[in-house]
Amino acid sequence: MALLEVQGLRTYFKTQEGTLKAVDGIDFMLEKGQAMGLAGESGCGKTTAALSIMKLLPANGYIAGGRINFMGQDMAKVTGDKLRAIRWRDISIIFQGAMNALNPVKRVGEQITEPIILHEKVDEAVAMKRAKELFEMVGINPNRIREYPHEFSGGMRQRVMIAMALACKPRLVIADEPTTALDVMIQAQIISLLKNLQKELDLAMIVISHDLSVLAETCEQLSIMYAGKIVERASSAEVFEDPQQPYTKGLIAAFPNIHGKKIMPASIAGNPPNLIRAPLGCRFAERCFMAKEVCLKEEPKLVEVKPGHWAACHFVPPLRG
Amino acid sequence: MVKDILVVKDLQVWFPMRTGFIQSLVSKEQRWVKAVDGVSFNIKDREIFCLVGESGCGKTTTGKAILRLVEPTGGKVKYYGEGKNTLMKEMLEDAVSKGKVTKEQAAKMMAEGGLDVRALQKGRMKRLRQKMQIIFQDPYESLNPKQSIYDIIAEPLVVNGIGANEAEREKRVVKALDDAGLRPPKDFMWRYPHEVSGGQRQRVGIAGALVLQPEFLVADEPVSMLDVSIRSEILKLMLDLREQKGLAFLFITHDLGVAYVFSDRIGIMYLGKIVELGPTEEVVKQPKHPYTKALISVVPTPDPEMRRDKIILKGERPDPANIPPGCRFHPRCPFVMDICRKEAPKAVFVSEGHWVSCHLETGTPAEPPPEEKKA
Ligand SMILES: Nc1ncnc2c1ncn2[C@@H]1O[C@H](COP(=O)(O)OP(=O)(O)OP(=O)(O)O)[C@@H](O)[C@H]1O
Ligand SMILES: Nc1ncnc2c1ncn2[C@@H]1O[C@H](COP(=O)(O)OP(=O)(O)OP(=O)(O)O)[C@@H](O)[C@H]1O
Ligand code: SF4
Ligand SMILES: [Mg+2]
Ligand SMILES: [Mg+2]
Numbered sequence: 001m002a003l004l005e006v007q008g009l010r011t012y013f014k015t016q017e018g019t020l021k022a023v024d025g026i027d028f029m030l031e032k033g034q035a036m037g038l039a040g041e042s043g044c045g046k047t048t049a050a051l052s053i054m055k056l057l058p059a060n061g062y063i064a065g066g067r068i069n070f071m072g073q074d075m076a077k078v079t080g081d082k083l084r085a086i087r088w089r090d091i092s093i094i095f096q097g098a099m100n101a102l103n104p105v106k107r108v109g110e111q112i113t114e115p116i117i118l119h120e121k122v123d124e125a126v127a128m129k130r131a132k133e134l135f136e137m138v139g140i141n142p143n144r145i146r147e148y149p150h151e152f153s154g155g156m157r158q159r160v161m162i163a164m165a166l167a168c169k170p171r172l173v174i175a176d177e178p179t180t181a182l183d184v185m186i187q188a189q190i191i192s193l194l195k196n197l198q199k200e201l202d203l204a205m206i207v208i209s210h211d212l213s214v215l216a217e218t219c220e221q222l223s224i225m226y227a228g229k230i231v232e233r234a235s236s237a238e239v240f241e242d243p244q245q246p247y248t249k250g251l252i253a254a255f256p257n258i259h260g261k262k263i264m265p266a267s268i269a270g271n272p273p274n275l276i277r278a279p280l281g282c283r284f285a286e287r288c289f290m291a292k293e294v295c296l297k298e299e300p301k302l303v304e305v306k307p308g309h310w311a312a313c314h315f316v317p318p319l320r321g
Numbered sequence: 322m323v324k325d326i327l328v329v330k331d332l333q334v335w336f337p338m339r340t341g342f343i344q345s346l347v348s349k350e351q352r353w354v355k356a357v358d359g360v361s362f363n364i365k366d367r368e369i370f371c372l373v374g375e376s377g378c379g380k381t382t383t384g385k386a387i388l389r390l391v392e393p394t395g396g397k398v399k400y401y402g403e404g405k406n407t408l409m410k411e412m413l414e415d416a417v418s419k420g421k422v423t424k425e426q427a428a429k430m431m432a433e434g435g436l437d438v439r440a441l442q443k444g445r446m447k448r449l450r451q452k453m454q455i456i457f458q459d460p461y462e463s464l465n466p467k468q469s470i471y472d473i474i475a476e477p478l479v480v481n482g483i484g485a486n487e488a489e490r491e492k493r494v495v496k497a498l499d500d501a502g503l504r505p506p507k508d509f510m511w512r513y514p515h516e517v518s519g520g521q522r523q524r525v526g527i528a529g530a531l532v533l534q535p536e537f538l539v540a541d542e543p544v545s546m547l548d549v550s551i552r553s554e555i556l557k558l559m560l561d562l563r564e565q566k567g568l569a570f571l572f573i574t575h576d577l578g579v580a581y582v583f584s585d586r587i588g589i590m591y592l593g594k595i596v597e598l599g600p601t602e603e604v605v606k607q608p609k610h611p612y613t614k615a616l617i618s619v620v621p622t623p624d625p626e627m628r629r630d631k632i633i634l635k636g637e638r639p640d641p642a643n644i645p646p647g648c649r650f651h652p653r654c655p656f657v658m659d660i661c662r663k664e665a666p667k668a669v670f671v672s673e674g675h676w677v678s679c680h681l682e683t684g685t686p687a688e689p690p691p692e693e694k695k696a
Pocket of ligand 5: 380381382541
């Protein structure tokens with residue numbers, strides 16, 4: 001049985017102008033200990049997908065359809081204490097930008113021990129011991145546990161966030177843009193930390209990033225999102241070696257490659273569609289160099305185009321028939 | 322030979338450190354945040370020169386100090402663009418009338434020398450800034466949300482008293498929008514910043530810089546906040562501006578990938594100093610300084626082959642208030658030797674136009690950048 005199974009997930013927001021379909025029918029599966037990357041440009045629905053799994057949507061957001069199955073339980077039916085137990089204990093999340101949202105007047109240690117005390121129902125001494133172990137695990141000197149967030153650099157605060165996410169030994173960690181605001185060197189440190197932790201703890205991970213190369217380094221599987229849909233899914237190696245869907249191709253071509261020739265990468269002209277009035281056909285059609293009439297009318301389905309490699313484009317023939 | 326438009330030599334920007342009361346009793350010595358601590362480079366006509374380095378290494382401060390948006394503590398900034406001529410003439414006439422230099426000396430200085438940016442008085446500096454503009458990183462914060470795009474772009478014209486009347490100013494605004502690729506300009510002019518996309522907002526920022534018809538632009542992380550899919554549009558726009566208007570750029574970024582594809586020459590900055598400088602392709606493909614090598618090795622890549630030899634440096638963000646003795650990189654350097662802890666390495670040329678400051682490298686001593694050419 002898969003650890004996490006997401007089927008046909010739709011998450012919408014009520015807004016003044018109408019219903020915004022932020023996530024509009026996505027499927028994926030995650031096995032125990034597996035890492036999946038979720039990529040796509042700003043606003044495509046990555047964070048919304050993550051928050052849906054955690055059932056932590058803002059007040060105007062709601063799950064409009066689909067199923068989320070975690071360890072055999074239908075998340076739609078889990079509520080109250082049971083839900084709180086699953087969150088943090090089984091699934092935890094490193095929120096986008098959270099390292100800048102640590103409580104400035106509370107010692108870092110307390111901010112880690114509090115949820116441990118709350119969820120594991122242990123006393124403070126036990127929680128403190130655990131917090132020190134966690135510090136060690138993420139590469140911060142445990143002696144610094146009594147310091148305040150402002151005494152920590154950006155990279156260290158991100159390590160603290162990772163420690164907090166691991167506090168209750170979850171099986172699945174969702175990391176939303178874990179390296180985005182960080183310098184390359186610190187990004188490399190965090191990537192290597194996440195990779196090591198994943199291996200050592202046999203963690204399943206969903207890593208969210210707009211940077212495909214970061215995901216290629218951390219995840220074996222990759223899903224590319226565009227305007228609320230997954231448009232391509234395959235192993236990371238496959239996505240880079242043989243991308244099928246035009247948006248994925250464009251995205252890969254848009255990255256400057258310092259190991260390649262010194263040429264200006266291509267860009268994808270235009271902007272993603274308005275998700276309140278999403279276009280009928282393929283959501284990428286307006287920006288797509290391959291688009292034909294059918295693309296404006298009919299939505300392409302995500303189909304298997306090579307073994308284990310799925311893509312949604314009218315011009316990529318399915319594997320069988 | 323291509324002319325320089327800008328020469329920066331031994332530039333220093335030190336910020337006084339505020340010390341607590343108790344500490345001030347213990348020691349009377351003023352301590353400094355040495356944000357820029359001896360930076361030298363030149364930018365040629367129509368060149369894109371890029372400064373790369375970790376957060377806090379002093380890139381933005383360097384850019385601002387050149388335009389005197391922060392005052393340099395030491396060093397020279399010389400400007401050679403066309404825009405220097407009237408200003409320099411005025412300054413030299415002043416000097417001649419005060420008897421500080423002879424007419425002949427003045428004529429000679431006019432013909433061969435650059436404009437000493439640090440010597441300009443406020444009013445003249447403001448005029449020079451019409452020719453030397455800066456674009457900031459954040460297309461969201463740097464634009465006033467309450468002003469229409471027209472007003473945002475017309476503002477520098479009004480402030481500098483350019484354009485005889487509104488009609489003339491409008492003509493300039495339209496031209497700047499068009500140059501920045503916001504076409505047709507009339508479609509954008511009356512919108513507000515939140516009514517355009519992130520990429521378009523960055524174009525508005527660029528249009529705002531272009532409206533004064535500058536010769537030299539400092540572009541501080543102009544694409545960092547943008548989605549990858551639209552970054553190269555903005556980079557290409559800047560390349561076009563170089564082609565069509567002969568602009569030169571100081572391009573600041575922490576993203577080596579962007580620096581690689583976009584710039585002609587690159588300077589790698591560490592803790593307030595440039596540690597390696599040379600033609601972009603050479604520096605990226607044949608880096609010499611251990612810091613440059615490390616930076617290049619950690620750029621994330623989909624190619625597993627390329628990932629094997631990562632040099633992940635320990636620690637982070639060194640403190641410009643506490644610069645290590647000897648080679649300032651030595652506490653993090655994987656190749657550190659005894660001498661590195663004691664002596665600061667001198668810059669040496671490893672090939673033409675490519676210099677490095679590291680005790681591991683030998684070569685002819687570099688006095689970067691080359692002294693002003695004597696006529
Ligand atoms: N509370 C909300 N109310 C209304 N719309 C929202 C809300 N939160 C998000 N959205 C919209 O939903 C869409 C998806 O947003 P989401 O934050 O999931 O994107 P993302 O892929 O995580 O983007 P980024 O890379 O910028 O973090 C966007 O169009 C966004 O504007
Ligand atoms: N006005 C100031 N007073 C005191 N210190 C300052 C001031 N401005 C900058 N600094 C310090 O100078 C150093 C260099 O800052 P600068 O902004 O130039 O770095 P940067 O290379 O542009 O970094 P980033 O990539 O984060 O933009 C930093 O340590 C910064 O904290
Ligand atoms: S001078 Fe020494 S410490 Fe500095 S970079 Fe070279 S080898 Fe490393
Ligand atoms: Mg997000
Ligand atoms: Mg900066």
